[in-house]
Amino acid sequence: MKTSMTTKKNRVPINxxxxxxxxxxxxxTACHNNQIRLSNSDVDFSNCREIAGGIVVSKADLNAQVPExxxxxxxxxxxxxxxxxxxxxxxxxxxxxxxxxxxxDAKDRVSTDENVAIVQVGTPINVANLPATTYSNDxxxxxxxxxxxxxxxxxxxxYFGAMKRAGLQxxxxxxxxxxxxxxxxxxxxxxxxxxxNVPGDSEYALGITGDVxxxxxxxxxxxADFIANWWSVDSINxxxxxxxxxxxxxxxxxxxxxxxVVTNEGTTINTLIGSDSSAFTGFxxxxxxxxxxxxxIDMVAEALGILN
Numbered sequence: 001m002k003t004s005m006t007t008k009k010n011r012v013p014i015n016x017x018x019x020x021x022x023x024x025x026x027x028x029t030a031c032h033n034n035q036i037r038l039s040n041s042d043v044d045f046s047n048c049r050e051i052a053g054g055i056v057v058s059k060a061d062l063n064a065q066v067p068e069x070x071x072x073x074x075x076x077x078x079x080x081x082x083x084x085x086x087x088x089x090x091x092x093x094x095x096x097x098x099x100x101x102x103x104x105d106a107k108d109r110v111s112t113d114e115n116v117a118i119v120q121v122g123t124p125i126n127v128a129n130l131p132a133t134t135y136s137n138d139x140x141x142x143x144x145x146x147x148x149x150x151x152x153x154x155x156x157x158x159y160f161g162a163m164k165r166a167g168l169q170x171x172x173x174x175x176x177x178x179x180x181x182x183x184x185x186x187x188x189x190x191x192x193x194x195x196x197n198v199p200g201d202s203e204y205a206l207g208i209t210g211d212v213x214x215x216x217x218x219x220x221x222x223x224a225d226f227i228a229n230w231w232s233v234d235s236i237n238x239x240x241x242x243x244x245x246x247x248x249x250x251x252x253x254x255x256x257x258x259x260x261v262v263t264n265e266g267t268t269i270n271t272l273i274g275s276d277s278s279a280f281t282g283f284x285x286x287x288x289x290x291x292x293x294x295x296x297i298d299m300v301a302e303a304l305g306i307l308n
Contacts, residue, residue, distance in 0.1 A: 038238065038303035039106040041162035045298050046291035048098035049181065051194060051212055051255050054282030057272050059089040062123045065268070066148050067233045069307050071126040078124060090282050091272055092147055093261050094120040095196045095208055097179040102294045103158040105165065111158035112294070117177040118154045119198050119206070121269060122147035122230060131304040133243040135227045141241075145228035149242075151204035151269075152230070153177060166301040167240040169232035172202065184211065189219035191256060203268035210259035213252045215286040223248040223290075237307040244299040248290055255284035 062072045075085040096118040103111045125148045133141045153172040154160055160173040178197040184190060196208035226249070230242040262277045263270040270276060 036167075038167040038240070039165045040300055040302045041106065041165060042104045042297045043159065043162055043242075043299040043301060044102040044294055044296050045096075045098050045289060046100040046102070046294055048096045048289040049215065050094065050096050050249075050251075050287040050289065051196070051208060051259070051284070052092065052094035052287070053255055053259070053261075053280030053284030054090040054092050055261065055273055055278050056088050056281045057091045057274070059087055061272050062089045062091065065150055065272075066123070066125070067237075069129065069237070070148055070231075070233060071129075072148070073124040073126055077126065089123055091269075092120070092122045092124070093206070093208070093280075094118075094122075095179060096120075097181070099291070100294060101156050101159050103162045105162070111161070113156040113158045116154065116156040116159065117179040117196075118156075118159075119151075119177060119196065120147075120149070120153075120230065121151040121204050121206075122149050124148075125231065127229070127231070129308040130231065130241075131239055131308075133229050133241050133304070134300040134302060135229070135243045135245040137227055141229060143229045144226040147228070147230050149230045149232045151202075152242075153198055153202075153204070162301040163242070166242075166303050167232070167234055167238055168230075168242065168301065169234055169240070170204075174198065174200065176200070181212075183214070189214050189216075194259070201264065201267075205264050205267060206269055207262040208259065209262060210256055212256045212259055212286045213254060215250050215252050215288045219250075223250040223288075225249075233307050239304040239307050240302065241304055242299055242301050246289060246298070247292070249287050251285045251287040253285065255280060255286045259284060 059074050072089050098116045100114045101116045127141045127146045136142050151170050153174050155175045155177045163171045176199045180195045182193045191211040194212045198205045228244045232240050260277050
């Protein structure tokens with residue numbers, strides 16, 4: 001009679017094995033397949049009014065807000081050279097109010113939201129080590145504006161979904177965003193009182209207030225075309241861009257002399273600016289983006305692979 005001996009194997013508990021696999025995946029490209037799969041969406045903006053501007057702040061403080069491998073541009077890099085220009089950068093604050101936004105996802109499902117508010121905060125960056133985008137001036141990623149996304153807040157669930165599926169970082173869905181414009185004199189092209197408010201206690205809660213120069217199609221006939229990319233990089237170095245081709249936008253030389261960005265004490269944006277309230281110290285303007293009708297593609301929210 002033959003007797004067989006079996007050796008009892010010590011099995012690692014499943015939770016421990018999962019944790020071990022996760023730890024081994026850190027920094028390994030092959031393990032990216034275990035992460036959430038990203039996808040692209042097409043976005044169409046309809047009849048949007050805009051205010052945008054830049055505030056000069058410390059470049060070192062901006063560098064602290066972006067991931068390793070992303071390079072913030074100084075004012076020197078942007079062509080504004082003066083004593084100390086190597087040490088400062090530009091904080092971009094932009095607000096949009098759109099009649100409608102339509103999103104088409106990778107499965108051709110269409111979602112539309114009306115009366116949409118958007119508030120963006122970012123900083124210009126060097127894109128030499130970033131992937132090619134759908135829209136560019138040089139068939140790679142050259143654009144009139146290349147900004148890293150420090151905060152991107154919208155009241156549109158459809159648009160928020162497009163950004164989330166593409167992997168854009170620092171995004172917030174906030175249906176409480178206020179963007180109100182009251183014409184000071186309906187009979188003339190002059191100024192209108194603007195009130196923008198991003199409520200809550202987020203690090204980029206802010207307000208924009210003041211009388212802005214009107215930039216409607218009636219007041220400023222003709223416009224400019226440009227390309228703007230808003231970038232982000234996630235915790236495993238996946239790059240995302242909102243690649244936007246803007247056609248025939250009117251944009252004034254200034255938003256107005258008494259337009260201010262207001263922030264909450266102790267927040268990141270307040271620390272970057274260095275005060276509770278600031279004018280646009282770099283540039284500013286108000287604009288209007290006309291619609292060619294819903295169904296045109298103005299932007300691609302796109303996942304672009306791994307940072308070089």
